Amino acid sequence: MARKRMIQAMNEALHEEMERDPSIVLFGEDVKASLFGDTKGLWKRFGPERVRDTPICETLIAGMAVGAAAAGRRVICHMMFGNFVYTGMDAIANQAAKLRFMTNGQIKLPITFIAVSGGGRSAAAQHSDAIHPVLANLGGIKVVMPSSPADAKGLLKAAIRDDDPVFFLQAAGRGGEPGEVPADEYLVPLGEACVRRPGRDVTVVAIGSMVRPALKCAEALEGEGIEVEVIDPRTIVPLDLDTILGSVRKTGRLVVVDEARDTCSFASHIAALAAEHAFDALRAPIRRVTVPDCAIPFAPVLERAVLPSVERIEEAIRRTLKHGGRS
Amino acid sequence: MARKRMIQAMNEALHEEMERDPSIVLFGEDVKASLFGDTKGLWKRFGPERVRDTPICETLIAGMAVGAAAAGRRVICHMMFGNFVYTGMDAIANQAAKLRFMTNGQIKLPITFIAVSGGGRSAAAQHSDAIHPVLANLGGIKVVMPSSPADAKGLLKAAIRDDDPVFFLQAAGRGGEPGEVPADEYLVPLGEACVRRPGRDVTVVAIGSMVRPALKCAEALEGEGIEVEVIDPRTIVPLDLDTILGSVRKTGRLVVVDEARDTCSFASHIAALAAEHAFDALRAPIRRVTVPDCAIPFAPVLERAVLPSVERIEEAIRRTLKHGGRS
Amino acid sequence: MNAIATNLPREELLAMYERMLLIRLVEEQLARDCAAGKLPGPVHLYVGEEAIAVGVCRHLDDRDWITSTHRGHGHFLAKGGDPARMLAEIYGRASGICGGFGGSMHVADFSKGIIGANGVVGGGIALAAGAALAAQLDGDGRVAVAFFGDGAANQGVLAEALNVAALWKLPLVLVCENNGFSEFSPTATVTSGRIVERARPFGVPGIEVDGNDVLAVWQAAHVAVRRARAGEGPTLIEALTYRTRGHVEYEVTFLSEPYRDEAEVEAWKHKDPIPRLASYLFEHELAHPEELHAIEERVAQIVAEAVRFAENAPEPDPAGARGHMFANPR
């Protein structure tokens, strides 16, 4: 184990996987200079054939990722900010998500798209969208949302080895967060949730960037004897529904925390799954802590007001606990 | 009243509104020839200044809609198939949905985007996506999904007069469906759901193209004395939550039918809203009838198997009714 | 017609004749099928444009890549795709090349380097650039060819691809099939300037060619593919042709007015690339009418068998309708 920042963990994953598999090609805008640091050193290590700075043209870049993968390469495509994914959306939604399906499984599309997603750093509306609900709805795209450096590394390695298009979404501005990372090689498989903290009173499913505030909140409530079980799905496509339902069946209460806008958020989807499959166990309304249906404002005081906070999570938990069970 | 096809009703709405408001400009690919018939005759009537065939370049078209609206025009932008919206996604997600917000309400953006959405006609994966969940999650886009010719006309007129970006999604291949359309001018306001059929046993919220099969199903079950209340939200952004919740509070049972892929569908969102706000009234798990998380296959037999059918709706209703209330 | 194409061995010319004819007869079959209401979904035919797919694909083998368009049957067949399995696909059958999951707009066969038809206008351009990148990394001289229409040339992705392909010297050949229309819009109403010129600012050579002359296309593709294989980078070919059938079968049923002159259509029918090659063969005494007739019979036979195969193919099993979404499902 060693203490590392999330971005370092990602950087290690990229180095290790590109070392391991010479068929990997990585490209994107300024991957050589590396705005976030995740692709730092790769160009020097693996050379300009396998690590390529592209012009600014997301439509082409995303489509090239699909074409190169269809033609047999393992591809890592860096999209920088989640909001720029919209510019390359056709290739993602119409091609990457569908080409294997439309051709009856003739090919694999081993592509890892990397982007930061979400707000918190006053990057304003066009750099702060949490894009995972849009991606998850496309059907053919796996979506990975790590919450710690160790998971970031293990999940990124698993994503790269996966034979399907995967979006690896790093929580914006959280690249510097430190955590213990195992020294030996490891993978974190896609589709396995992690119980970050066990508890019997209420289940909190927290997605990606929301795991930290959820844990903070759980710690704070511990003092009052409230046991919060915090579940980190780690990947939302595929989703480890069993772990979530198991917890809800145990606690009977569910709060979902998601940095997405509320309408059609992943929080809504988890709530819907629980309201179908764990209905009989539910003892209180399912609450969502999400971003209201607006863009992300710039000024820190405004941005803080729309992003889910420890306080809002706490309030949701308390309201859930206050509900007197089945009426 | 007169019997008209949905596409005719839309065509009338466009004629009436362009007549009424000379500031309206309409453009898109082949709006003169009109692939679907909705824009037929407009070019002749209003001339090549106000009705423009564009080249194939959705990125530009969608962005021009935003620019022209920001510069004071009322804009109707035809995007043809929902799947082509992905190509113009940046302008929709980053510009249309956010420009007013980012500039603190300095401008209005009166834009009506028109597209067909959904499957059912063997148009295959790249022409059959139901794109409304993606649009609804963007926050700044209103989303209209008419289920009858009369609503199509009234909603389209209301959408055009609305000062915000609105997506008017016509159910693909349903343009020929006939219905009674009032002779006098009328609007159907955005944000008002319609109880298509009252009933006390179970609430079925059916979105857009799903209203018809839901009604068919309700009729079939009538014979068995099962009263299905069918609610048509008509617009999903803004959403008339009160009408939905009122019905659920009455029936205690909810089935949501949505032609979207399940994950992060609008069905999930409605289920989540009910599981929060009508929890105490619920007597059975909330069921969703949606498309599985795959692309839409081409062959009719395959396509039918993934789209929600009367049979699947019926099965969901029966399972909901069978559930023995609160355990 | 320049030296190289005119020196082609007659076997090569006959092979091109045969391939064009195969496409034509398959498309005419589909036209009849469509009129008979037998085809699910929309169908866009390639009739009259066969010289382009064939003139280009003669330079390619199975390991080269092509991407195509909504009007993709011709490219599929020119690249060596199986007509029987293509027809079965278009009929929506289980033994279709995509198991009935793709249909007319998505016929693909990766074993033949056919990345596939594409329902998104311009969508294939970026895919081909990616395949060209893979080919470049493979380093074994493969190339990628993107076929696309004049309408597609107005999608910005063409400029993006020209830029990147020029910078990286990708083995990419961009083949614009200018058939005079973008759906129902005559090209000049939606396209400013000449498409072939769009390559120049990027330092990419552009070749304009008569798309109804298979030898001229062959010649242009010869230059472009050789350039690509030699690591010298991309080329844009603009092949001028004409769509003699509708944009989509059945368009007369929904269009209220004609969008073009019937006389123009008739004039272009006289430029049909297939009789044109036949005339060339006769003029240069490279073939007898009987030889061509024999080819015609052989091709008609192949098509008849393909139709039989496709018609007798089973429907897909609805139980498998969710298909092969993921290669690694959980």
Next chain:
Amino acid sequence: MNAIATNLPREELLAMYERMLLIRLVEEQLARDCAAGKLPGPVHLYVGEEAIAVGVCRHLDDRDWITSTHRGHGHFLAKGGDPARMLAEIYGRASGICGGFGGSMHVADFSKGIIGANGVVGGGIALAAGAALAAQLDGDGRVAVAFFGDGAANQGVLAEALNVAALWKLPLVLVCENNGFSEFSPTATVTSGRIVERARPFGVPGIEVDGNDVLAVWQAAHVAVRRARAGEGPTLIEALTYRTRGHVEYEVTFLSEPYRDEAEVEAWKHKDPIPRLASYLFEHELAHPEELHAIEERVAQIVAEAVRFAENAPEPDPAGARGHMFANPR
């Protein structure tokens, strides 16, 4: 320098000097603010490129439209935006021009025709085309100008806009600010050929100009804007300049290696457009040093007041954080 620009009245020249200086002093203030940790979010400064915004915007009035980039303060100020309210916006205050909702990358003032800075590279091009369409329909001679970088020129939307603007003769001026870099990528590594040439295939005139010479820019914009107002269609201007500061303030803290030569930066600092105009004014005896000095003092005063206004401006009320999402909320 050609006849017209050199015949400009000295008042016009002094006004340009003043406007460039205003931009410079505001940007230098922001650089200090950023170093002091006072600015939320990323900040991209326009230092060294002022001649472009000013040379172009002198031809525009409040009813003309501009769209801008992530590096948009200079365009905002050149088009007549209020420096105090712009600074307040960048500080994230309630009296900012966008109430604190937009920030540095989204400064906009529609009352001045400023559609705004844009966080999406290339995003402003389509917006300007749309504004040009509105202007054309209005029929009162307005124009729309899109400012964008050399990096943005590689987005396909530029080709799409050139095509449509040429077809429709839109009153659109496309101003590419080629400052040598696309973030940390030198232009030549990501851009093939010359950007100005990209207009030609569409039949659109392209003008390359020294972007550090405000008179040269003025001249090019004069031609382009007049053309647009006269209904003759779009023009592409490529203004060659250099970004003497970082891509984004604070980049040294995260970049592990320099991406350019310090000597190159220093060389370009000697081509600074502001002293360059001063020299021109002196050489041609159009101004005394004291006059310029007086202007400098006046501008410094304006900036100091703007800073005071912005610093004292209240924070936005978090209760209103959901902002003005819809004009017609339900």
